Amino acid sequence: MAPNEELPIYQLLGGETLTAIVAGFYRRVPGDPILGPMYPANDLAGAEERLRSFLIYRFGGPPTYIQERGHPRLRIRHAPFVVNQAARDRWMELMLASIDEQVVLQKVQKEHRDYLEQFLGDIATFLINRA
Ligand code: HEM
Known part of the structure; x- marks a missing residue:
């Protein structure tokens, strides 16, 4: 894969697995x-739904996030x-x-x-706004 090429993650994983990933993240948030x-x-x-619909849109799925929230x-x-x-x-x-968890369930391949990790990690780094 060329360095700047994006994988069609929505197509590869499906909305159900992306939904499960975001649900698993939000399950961990309150106790952190x-x-x-x-x-x-x-x-x-509501927060879970915002991240879920953003990722589905960003990974090539339906643009519901944009319709509801506008430009990210x-x-x-x-x-x-x-x-x-x-x-x-x-x-x-x-x-x-x-x-x-989804890798263990064989819903997500290691690759x-x-x-x-790279894709989300880059956005997370870009969002750092305090020393
Ligand atoms: C770097 C660490 C991050 C922290 C501490 C953080 C924290 C937060 C918090 C507290 C909210 C408000 C929750 C809500 O009511 O919607 C939020 C919203 C959101 N975050 Fe993050 N976030 C981080 C990284 C990311 C990353 C990497 C992404 C995307 C890949 C992301 C995407 C979003 C989206 C789409 C929203 C909802 C925006 C909206 O429509 O209002 N965040 N985040």
Whole structure:
């Protein structure tokens, strides 16, 4: 694969597996000492749906996120939150733990897991907004 080539992840994994990945991430959020307090306790389901529909859109699926939320403007939308290196690393840790569950279930191939780590890790680094 050429370095800048994107994999059609929605096509490869399907909406169900992407939904399961995001659900696994949000299952871990409330109990996490760094991320737990950052997310809206009274609207965790809403937050889960926003990330789910964003990833489905971004990975080549239906653009429901754009229809409902407009341009993602991810840096601006993360500006209210302290996204430092520790928060970034924890976000990736919880996300990869969830992805790895899907690897064990053989819903995600190792090669696609590694691609997701790179892809999501790059966005997570781009979202760092505090020292
Ligand atoms: C780097 C660590 C990150 C932290 C600490 C973080 C934290 C947050 C928080 C607290 C929210 C608000 C929850 C809500 O009510 O929607 C949020 C929203 C969101 N995050 Fe992150 N996030 C991180 C990385 C990422 C990454 C890597 C992506 C994309 C791959 C992402 C995509 C989104 C999206 C799409 C929303 C909803 C935006 C909207 O439509 O309002 N985040 N994030």
